[in-house]
Amino acid sequence: MGDFIAKYGIFxxxxxxxxxAVITRMISRLRRDPRAPPALLHPAEPLDVEVIPLWFQVSLxxxxxxxxxxxxxxxxxxxxLRLSDxxxxxxxxxxxxxxxxxxxNEYRILPRRSWQVTCRRxxxxxxxxxxxxxPWRDQLSAGLEVRVRGVARKKxxxxxxxxxxxxxxxxxxxxxxxxxxxxxx
Numbered sequence: 001m002g003d004f005i006a007k008y009g010i011f012x013x014x015x016x017x018x019x020x021a022v023i024t025r026m027i028s029r030l031r032r033d034p035r036a037p038p039a040l041l042h043p044a045e046p047l048d049v050e051v052i053p054l055w056f057q058v059s060l061x062x063x064x065x066x067x068x069x070x071x072x073x074x075x076x077x078x079x080x081l082r083l084s085d086x087x088x089x090x091x092x093x094x095x096x097x098x099x100x101x102x103x104x105n106e107y108r109i110l111p112r113r114s115w116q117v118t119c120r121r122x123x124x125x126x127x128x129x130x131x132x133x134x135p136w137r138d139q140l141s142a143g144l145e146v147r148v149r150g151v152a153r154k155k156x157x158x159x160x161x162x163x164x165x166x167x168x169x170x171x172x173x174x175x176x177x178x179x180x181x182x183x184x185x
Contacts, residue, residue, distance in 0.1 A: 053166035061172025069119040075109040083150035088119040090145040097130040
Protein backbone atom coordinates (compact mmCIF):
# COMPACT_ATOMS: atom_id res chain seq x y z
CA MET A 1 0.00 0.00 0.00
CA GLY A 2 2.81 2.40 0.91
CA ASP A 3 4.42 1.84 -2.50
CA PHE A 4 1.15 2.72 -4.24
CA ILE A 5 0.86 6.01 -2.31
CA ALA A 6 4.52 6.87 -2.94
CA LYS A 7 4.33 5.93 -6.65
CA TYR A 8 1.22 7.96 -7.47
CA GLY A 9 1.59 10.72 -4.86
CA ILE A 10 -2.03 10.64 -3.76
CA PHE A 11 -1.37 12.71 -0.63
CA UNK A 12 1.18 15.01 -2.18
CA UNK A 13 0.23 18.56 -3.30
CA UNK A 14 -1.65 17.75 -6.53
CA UNK A 15 -3.12 14.52 -5.09
CA UNK A 16 -4.86 16.41 -2.27
CA UNK A 17 -6.36 18.88 -4.75
CA UNK A 18 -7.66 16.07 -6.98
CA UNK A 19 -9.02 14.09 -4.02
CA UNK A 20 -10.85 17.20 -2.69
CA ALA A 21 -12.35 17.88 -6.14
CA VAL A 22 -13.59 14.29 -6.45
CA ILE A 23 -15.20 14.32 -2.98
CA THR A 24 -16.84 17.72 -3.64
CA ARG A 25 -18.26 16.46 -6.94
CA MET A 26 -19.66 13.34 -5.27
CA ILE A 27 -21.39 15.40 -2.58
CA SER A 28 -22.93 17.80 -5.09
CA ARG A 29 -24.16 14.86 -7.19
CA LEU A 30 -25.83 13.34 -4.10
CA ARG A 31 -27.61 16.62 -3.40
CA ARG A 32 -29.00 16.80 -6.94
CA ASP A 33 -29.97 13.11 -7.17
CA PRO A 34 -33.74 12.74 -6.66
CA ARG A 35 -33.18 9.26 -5.21
CA ALA A 36 -31.05 10.72 -2.41
CA PRO A 37 -32.52 10.50 1.09
CA PRO A 38 -34.69 13.52 2.03
CA ALA A 39 -32.44 14.34 4.99
CA LEU A 40 -29.71 15.34 2.58
CA LEU A 41 -32.06 17.49 0.52
CA HIS A 42 -33.97 19.35 3.23
CA PRO A 43 -32.41 19.98 6.61
CA ALA A 44 -34.89 19.84 9.50
CA GLU A 45 -36.72 23.09 10.14
CA PRO A 46 -36.13 24.51 13.62
CA LEU A 47 -39.13 24.40 15.93
CA ASP A 48 -40.95 27.55 17.01
CA VAL A 49 -42.97 25.87 19.77
CA GLU A 50 -43.03 22.43 21.34
CA VAL A 51 -45.50 20.71 23.67
CA ILE A 52 -44.14 18.23 26.23
CA PRO A 53 -46.75 16.16 28.10
CA LEU A 54 -46.21 16.11 31.89
CA TRP A 55 -49.16 14.33 33.60
CA PHE A 56 -52.93 14.23 33.87
CA GLN A 57 -55.26 13.97 36.84
CA VAL A 58 -58.93 13.07 36.98
CA SER A 59 -60.56 13.86 40.33
CA LEU A 60 -63.79 11.97 40.95
CA UNK A 61 -63.85 12.39 44.74
CA UNK A 62 -64.65 16.09 44.89
CA UNK A 63 -68.00 17.88 44.78
CA UNK A 64 -67.54 18.80 41.10
CA UNK A 65 -65.40 16.13 39.34
CA UNK A 66 -62.83 17.52 36.93
CA UNK A 67 -59.95 16.62 34.64
CA UNK A 68 -56.61 18.41 34.46
CA UNK A 69 -53.87 17.99 31.88
CA UNK A 70 -50.44 19.45 32.58
CA UNK A 71 -48.11 20.16 29.65
CA UNK A 72 -44.90 22.14 29.24
CA UNK A 73 -45.00 24.59 26.32
CA UNK A 74 -41.53 25.53 25.06
CA UNK A 75 -40.96 28.80 23.18
CA UNK A 76 -37.86 28.45 20.98
CA UNK A 77 -38.32 31.89 19.43
CA UNK A 78 -36.27 34.97 20.27
CA UNK A 79 -39.46 36.95 20.99
CA UNK A 80 -42.34 36.66 23.43
CA LEU A 81 -45.08 34.18 22.60
CA ARG A 82 -48.69 35.07 23.43
CA LEU A 83 -50.86 31.99 23.48
CA SER A 84 -54.55 32.59 22.90
CA ASP A 85 -55.50 28.90 22.78
CA UNK A 86 -53.98 25.87 24.46
CA UNK A 87 -56.42 22.96 24.43
CA UNK A 88 -56.02 19.28 25.15
CA UNK A 89 -58.32 18.29 22.31
CA UNK A 90 -58.27 14.58 23.16
CA UNK A 91 -57.30 12.57 26.25
CA UNK A 92 -58.05 8.86 26.45
CA UNK A 93 -56.98 7.05 29.63
CA UNK A 94 -56.37 3.28 29.42
CA UNK A 95 -59.71 1.51 29.08
CA UNK A 96 -61.55 4.77 29.80
CA UNK A 97 -63.77 7.04 27.77
CA UNK A 98 -62.20 9.78 25.65
CA UNK A 99 -62.23 13.22 27.24
CA UNK A 100 -62.30 16.02 24.68
CA UNK A 101 -61.75 19.78 24.56
CA UNK A 102 -60.01 20.54 27.83
CA UNK A 103 -59.07 24.25 27.60
CA UNK A 104 -56.45 26.38 29.32
CA ASN A 105 -56.20 30.11 29.96
CA GLU A 106 -54.20 32.54 27.86
CA TYR A 107 -50.46 32.49 28.51
CA ARG A 108 -47.42 34.64 27.77
CA ILE A 109 -44.10 32.83 27.44
CA LEU A 110 -40.87 34.78 27.39
CA PRO A 111 -38.32 34.25 24.58
CA ARG A 112 -36.44 30.94 24.75
CA ARG A 113 -38.33 29.87 27.88
CA SER A 114 -40.96 27.32 28.76
CA TRP A 115 -44.07 27.42 30.91
CA GLN A 116 -46.20 24.78 32.58
CA VAL A 117 -49.74 25.04 31.23
CA THR A 118 -52.78 23.55 32.94
CA CYS A 119 -55.78 22.54 30.83
CA ARG A 120 -58.87 21.99 33.01
CA ARG A 121 -62.58 21.40 32.78
CA UNK A 122 -65.36 19.80 34.78
CA UNK A 123 -66.47 16.31 33.81
CA UNK A 124 -69.84 15.63 32.27
CA UNK A 125 -72.05 13.26 34.28
CA UNK A 126 -71.73 10.55 31.61
CA UNK A 127 -67.91 10.85 31.65
CA UNK A 128 -67.77 10.64 35.46
CA UNK A 129 -70.03 7.55 35.48
CA UNK A 130 -67.92 5.83 32.82
CA UNK A 131 -64.70 6.61 34.72
CA UNK A 132 -66.20 5.34 38.01
CA UNK A 133 -66.66 1.95 36.34
CA UNK A 134 -62.91 1.59 35.70
CA PRO A 135 -60.87 -0.81 37.84
CA TRP A 136 -58.44 0.88 40.22
CA ARG A 137 -54.82 1.16 39.08
CA ASP A 138 -51.92 2.96 40.70
CA GLN A 139 -51.07 4.88 37.54
CA LEU A 140 -52.51 5.07 34.04
CA SER A 141 -51.25 6.15 30.67
CA ALA A 142 -53.34 7.95 28.10
CA GLY A 143 -53.23 9.10 24.50
CA LEU A 144 -53.10 12.88 24.18
CA GLU A 145 -53.56 15.48 21.46
CA VAL A 146 -52.89 19.19 22.09
CA ARG A 147 -53.65 22.28 20.00
CA VAL A 148 -51.66 25.49 20.51
CA ARG A 149 -52.43 28.82 18.85
CA GLY A 150 -50.91 32.21 19.42
CA VAL A 151 -48.74 34.96 18.06
CA ALA A 152 -45.12 36.03 18.42
CA ARG A 153 -45.09 39.72 17.44
CA LYS A 154 -46.95 39.48 14.13
CA LYS A 155 -46.03 35.88 13.33
CA UNK A 156 -49.00 33.52 13.81
CA UNK A 157 -48.17 30.31 15.65
CA UNK A 158 -50.24 27.16 15.24
CA UNK A 159 -49.24 23.71 16.43
CA UNK A 160 -51.17 20.46 16.64
CA UNK A 161 -49.35 17.73 18.58
CA UNK A 162 -51.02 14.35 18.21
CA UNK A 163 -50.00 10.85 19.17
CA UNK A 164 -48.53 11.90 22.52
CA UNK A 165 -48.49 9.60 25.54
CA UNK A 166 -49.01 10.94 29.04
CA UNK A 167 -49.11 9.26 32.46
CA UNK A 168 -51.52 10.17 35.22
CA UNK A 169 -54.01 9.28 37.95
CA UNK A 170 -57.70 8.94 38.55
CA UNK A 171 -58.53 9.70 42.19
CA UNK A 172 -61.78 8.63 43.81
CA UNK A 173 -62.34 5.27 42.13
CA UNK A 174 -64.56 3.14 44.39
CA UNK A 175 -62.41 0.05 43.87
CA UNK A 176 -59.30 1.66 45.42
CA UNK A 177 -57.49 -0.89 47.67
CA UNK A 178 -57.58 1.50 50.65
CA UNK A 179 -61.39 1.38 50.70
CA UNK A 180 -62.54 -1.39 52.99
CA UNK A 181 -65.88 -3.00 52.58
CA UNK A 182 -67.96 -4.21 55.52
CA UNK A 183 -68.40 -7.91 56.18
CA UNK A 184 -70.79 -9.68 53.90
CA UNK A 185 -73.31 -11.72 55.51
